[in-house]
Amino acid sequence: MYSKQPEPLFLNNANMCIATDLYQLTMIAGYFECKKNHRSTFELFVRNLPEKRSYLIAAGLEQAIYYLKNLKFTGEYLKYLKSLPIFKKVSKDFFDYLRNLRFSGDVYAIPEGTIIFANEPIIRITAPIIETQIIETYLLSMMNYQTLIASKASRVVHAAGGRDVIDFGTRRAHGPQAGVLAARACFIGGCTGTSNVLAAYELGIPPIGTVAHSWVMAYDDEYESYEDFHKVFPDNTILLIDTYDTITGARLATGIGKKLKGVRLDSGDITLLSKKVRRILDNAGLRHVKITASGDLNEYKISHMLDKGAPLDSFGVGTEMVTSKDVPALGGVYKLVEQEKEGRLMPKMKFSEDKATYPAKKQVYRFLNNQGMFKKDIVGLVDEVFDANPLLLPVMNKGKLLYKIPTVQQIQRLAKKNISLLPDRFKNLDCKALYPVKISKGLKQVRDKTKRSKGKK
Amino acid sequence: MYSKQPEPLFLNNANMCIATDLYQLTMIAGYFECKKNHRSTFELFVRNLPEKRSYLIAAGLEQAIYYLKNLKFTGEYLKYLKSLPIFKKVSKDFFDYLRNLRFSGDVYAIPEGTIIFANEPIIRITAPIIETQIIETYLLSMMNYQTLIASKASRVVHAAGGRDVIDFGTRRAHGPQAGVLAARACFIGGCTGTSNVLAAYELGIPPIGTVAHSWVMAYDDEYESYEDFHKVFPDNTILLIDTYDTITGARLATGIGKKLKGVRLDSGDITLLSKKVRRILDNAGLRHVKITASGDLNEYKISHMLDKGAPLDSFGVGTEMVTSKDVPALGGVYKLVEQEKEGRLMPKMKFSEDKATYPAKKQVYRFLNNQGMFKKDIVGLVDEVFDANPLLLPVMNKGKLLYKIPTVQQIQRLAKKNISLLPDRFKNLDCKALYPVKISKGLKQVRDKTKRSKGKK
Numbered sequence: 001m002y003s004k005q006p007e008p009l010f011l012n013n014a015n016m017c018i019a020t021d022l023y024q025l026t027m028i029a030g031y032f033e034c035k036k037n038h039r040s041t042f043e044l045f046v047r048n049l050p051e052k053r054s055y056l057i058a059a060g061l062e063q064a065i066y067y068l069k070n071l072k073f074t075g076e077y078l079k080y081l082k083s084l085p086i087f088k089k090v091s092k093d094f095f096d097y098l099r100n101l102r103f104s105g106d107v108y109a110i111p112e113g114t115i116i117f118a119n120e121p122i123i124r125i126t127a128p129i130i131e132t133q134i135i136e137t138y139l140l141s142m143m144n145y146q147t148l149i150a151s152k153a154s155r156v157v158h159a160a161g162g163r164d165v166i167d168f169g170t171r172r173a174h175g176p177q178a179g180v181l182a183a184r185a186c187f188i189g190g191c192t193g194t195s196n197v198l199a200a201y202e203l204g205i206p207p208i209g210t211v212a213h214s215w216v217m218a219y220d221d222e223y224e225s226y227e228d229f230h231k232v233f234p235d236n237t238i239l240l241i242d243t244y245d246t247i248t249g250a251r252l253a254t255g256i257g258k259k260l261k262g263v264r265l266d267s268g269d270i271t272l273l274s275k276k277v278r279r280i281l282d283n284a285g286l287r288h289v290k291i292t293a294s295g296d297l298n299e300y301k302i303s304h305m306l307d308k309g310a311p312l313d314s315f316g317v318g319t320e321m322v323t324s325k326d327v328p329a330l331g332g333v334y335k336l337v338e339q340e341k342e343g344r345l346m347p348k349m350k351f352s353e354d355k356a357t358y359p360a361k362k363q364v365y366r367f368l369n370n371q372g373m374f375k376k377d378i379v380g381l382v383d384e385v386f387d388a389n390p391l392l393l394p395v396m397n398k399g400k401l402l403y404k405i406p407t408v409q410q411i412q413r414l415a416k417k418n419i420s421l422l423p424d425r426f427k428n429l430d431c432k433a434l435y436p437v438k439i440s441k442g443l444k445q446v447r448d449k450t451k452r453s454k455g456k457k
Numbered sequence: 458m459y460s461k462q463p464e465p466l467f468l469n470n471a472n473m474c475i476a477t478d479l480y481q482l483t484m485i486a487g488y489f490e491c492k493k494n495h496r497s498t499f500e501l502f503v504r505n506l507p508e509k510r511s512y513l514i515a516a517g518l519e520q521a522i523y524y525l526k527n528l529k530f531t532g533e534y535l536k537y538l539k540s541l542p543i544f545k546k547v548s549k550d551f552f553d554y555l556r557n558l559r560f561s562g563d564v565y566a567i568p569e570g571t572i573i574f575a576n577e578p579i580i581r582i583t584a585p586i587i588e589t590q591i592i593e594t595y596l597l598s599m600m601n602y603q604t605l606i607a608s609k610a611s612r613v614v615h616a617a618g619g620r621d622v623i624d625f626g627t628r629r630a631h632g633p634q635a636g637v638l639a640a641r642a643c644f645i646g647g648c649t650g651t652s653n654v655l656a657a658y659e660l661g662i663p664p665i666g667t668v669a670h671s672w673v674m675a676y677d678d679e680y681e682s683y684e685d686f687h688k689v690f691p692d693n694t695i696l697l698i699d700t701y702d703t704i705t706g707a708r709l710a711t712g713i714g715k716k717l718k719g720v721r722l723d724s725g726d727i728t729l730l731s732k733k734v735r736r737i738l739d740n741a742g743l744r745h746v747k748i749t750a751s752g753d754l755n756e757y758k759i760s761h762m763l764d765k766g767a768p769l770d771s772f773g774v775g776t777e778m779v780t781s782k783d784v785p786a787l788g789g790v791y792k793l794v795e796q797e798k799e800g801r802l803m804p805k806m807k808f809s810e811d812k813a814t815y816p817a818k819k820q821v822y823r824f825l826n827n828q829g830m831f832k833k834d835i836v837g838l839v840d841e842v843f844d845a846n847p848l849l850l851p852v853m854n855k856g857k858l859l860y861k862i863p864t865v866q867q868i869q870r871l872a873k874k875n876i877s878l879l880p881d882r883f884k885n886l887d888c889k890a891l892y893p894v895k896i897s898k899g900l901k902q903v904r905d906k907t908k909r910s911k912g913k914k
Binding site for chain 1 (some may be wrong): 472484784911
């Protein structure tokens with residue numbers, strides 16, 4: 001099969017440079033004009049896990065890396081920025097600086113597909129503050145969304161208990177591009193394929209699909225629509241049988257015979273209908289024919305249908321998965337944690353009510369128990385030594401890529417491995433369980449010292 | 458100010474052709490092979506309004522038009538499709554047909570910015586079914602999302618009661634491209650600007666922004682950070698005062714003097730803090746200084762703060778608006794309603810449980826009361842005559858654009874006009890009110906006849 005993966009999705013846009021918030025541009029102009037372009041470290045992390053989520057699956061790094069590698073302010077956009085009244089007192093030197101700006105920083109990140117928890121930096125970036133600042137908006141948008149969806153998909157896949165889950169969500173995603181990013185993140189979270197052909201093409205993952213109601217409606221006779229489809233797709237005859245009446249549809253579908261591959265139910269009481277349809281298929285000697293369910297499914301509905309004994313073989317999941325409907329946004333933040341001034345490293349933190357942060361460059365250490373299962377994490381300083389795996393790996397050094405970017409298939413395998421090592425109580429769909437993430441002694445000391453230096457207790 | 462609006466956002470991608478669900482491609486291959494490429498009409502509409510929504514604001518048409526005008530299957534993508542096992546029995550003729558395919562249909566649509574209700578077609582497309590089918594996924598994704606967000610923004614703007622609302626959402630949008638689409642939709646819904654510079658550039662709308670906490674944190678001294686910012690942006694000094702302590706921040710900010718333009722509060726009890734900050738500013742003779750609030754705001758919080766007398770002048774709204782967090786997906790659907798066979802028009806409908814549709818080409822007629830306010834709508838047949846404004850206007854004829862695409866500023870004005878004509882009970886944030894949308898006699902007759910012809914009652 002033809003497949004293509006030269007560059008990440010949708011990121012060959014020259015306009016990436018201004019895909020940012022205006023305040024990033026005012027701040028970097030300010031840093032430049034005030035000679036405050038100190039080497040700085042920012043970390044991206046989630047403060048609190050969303051409701052019912054006991055873990056997240058990191059995703060979006062590949063696109064983040066591509067963005068960093070290719071960031072460049074070009075003529076048309078510089079001209080636009082110069083024209084904005086807010087920049088009227090900003091010197092020509094700043095815009096010249098911007099024109100020559102390339103990302104030159106050091107990047108550490110937790111590989112995509114890794115399970116992560118609250119307060120664990122997913123990516124840590126060290127560079128002159130102009131570079132670390134300007135990239136915030138894009139990084140957050142890309143990593144927040146993909147992490148949100150990979151995590152949601154993982155729940156749906158868990159509910160399906162080994163049955164295939166296919167992403168059907170593009171039509172309800174937040175725009176066509178979000179549909180492609182969703183397909184990628186769903187695959188990382190364990191889906192076996194996507195209906196989105198562009199995503200399949202870009203990522204080399206299986207495109208999946210058969211027919212919609214309009215196929216059946218385009219014929220005066222339902223069975224003729226089935227026969228015609230079978231003629232063109234003899235090895236992929238999966239029929240949608242609920243356009244008029246599911247039971248009639250199932251009986252008609254058996255007319256295709258042994259070559260029928262599957263039927264899809266998209267409406268009504270799917271648990272009840274699937275049992276009846278299974279009986280119709282079995283009685284016609286079509287035990288091999290699979291039943292797929294779709295239609296506003298989520299992890300709860302799938303789990304409920306399977307508990308009630310619905311004989312379903314796979315699930316097409318759309319809206320609820322690609323919008324993470326119960327929790328449609330991930331509150332990842334990106335915070336300054338350290339600056340280098342006159343050769344000294346100064347830890348930095350924020351004290352705002354409920355939004356305080358931990359200062360200094362951090363590392364996440366993951367401890368396993370005797371059975372090799374995940375036991376606890378410690379968020380510590382980079383130079384602390386623990387007998388555990390550090391999760392943040394070197395990705396870029398002085399703007400150069402050090403990291404071999406894995407394929408999305410490798411990322412999916414890593415995620416599966418991670419899920420298998422996570423104790424079951426963290427996979428409960430209804431109850432949030434708190435995975436032990438401790439703050440190291442060293443990090444606490446730095447925080448207390450930083451607080452004291454600001455006159456806080 | 459430099460501004461640019463040659464082509465709609467992010468749509469200059471050659472890969473649009475396969476930005477679709479696989480089943481659209483299998484179906485069109487089937488129609489081709491089975492010689493069923495009949496002229497067909499599809500309509501896009503929302504079956505039920507989401508909870509708490511009494512109206513929607515149509516958005517996304519400009520991008521839909523651009524997509525239709527530019528749809529073209531190019532070599533690389535055709536090669537990929539041919540390589541997929543599912544297409545192995547499909548003839549070379551089909552792929553040749555695909556290579557030459559351009560959108561040649563007729564399009565009617567309700568202009569962006571118009572208030573719409575359930576069961577009202579937003580866009581109606583008539584073309585050979587291969588063309589009407591292949592475009593479904595992209596159209597739904599684009600129009601569902603922008604309509605969802607324009608409608609949400611309209612609620613937030615309503616809650617702000619004339620005060621400015623600015624889109625701050627890109628970092629929590631579903632990817633960077635969704636952030637740009639959201640900025641557009643929020644502007645249509647009544648926002649005065651966006652923090653997203655790319656959206657501002659593309660759409661010619663005001664980019665808005667000042668500083669983040671990292672600006673303040675990058676200085677050892679908070680006041681020095683204020684002074685420096687003021688030096689570079691003397692006419693746009695809006696300071697973020699909650700990094701360490703809001704009250705201290707406010708007192709320090711007064712040091713800037715008369716040229717201070719505004720302060721922003723991003724955390725804590727904003728109602729209480731804004732009152733204290735207002736007093737500090739007023740006592741310092743800075744009555745003209747505006748107070749902006751941000752930080753996970755939505756229509757309910759804004760309404761609540763204003764009810765409690767919070768002296769706020771504008772709002773930066775992010776996550777909740779750009780994800781429409783309480784209702785993060787719009788269930789727009791796109792359904793076959795009519796086919797032409799052997800010179801005869803055949804109405805088409807779906808009978809699935811809870812998903813039945815109305816057949817035939819429709820028009821929406823909007824009736825005004827004596828005061829010129831919206832009174833009721835009738836969804837009827839295109840050839841019925843009513844003394845009311847038809848909302849669906851001709852957009853394309855045989856693939857040619859007839860319609861003068863309005864600017865986003867014109868669309869915003871139309872939306873404001875529409876909102877002003879909608880009676881207040883439909884703007885209540887908490888209670889859904891049912892706007893009267895009647896089905897015409899003619900349409901009911903066609904539906905009953907179509908049902909009878911399928912043996913349904």
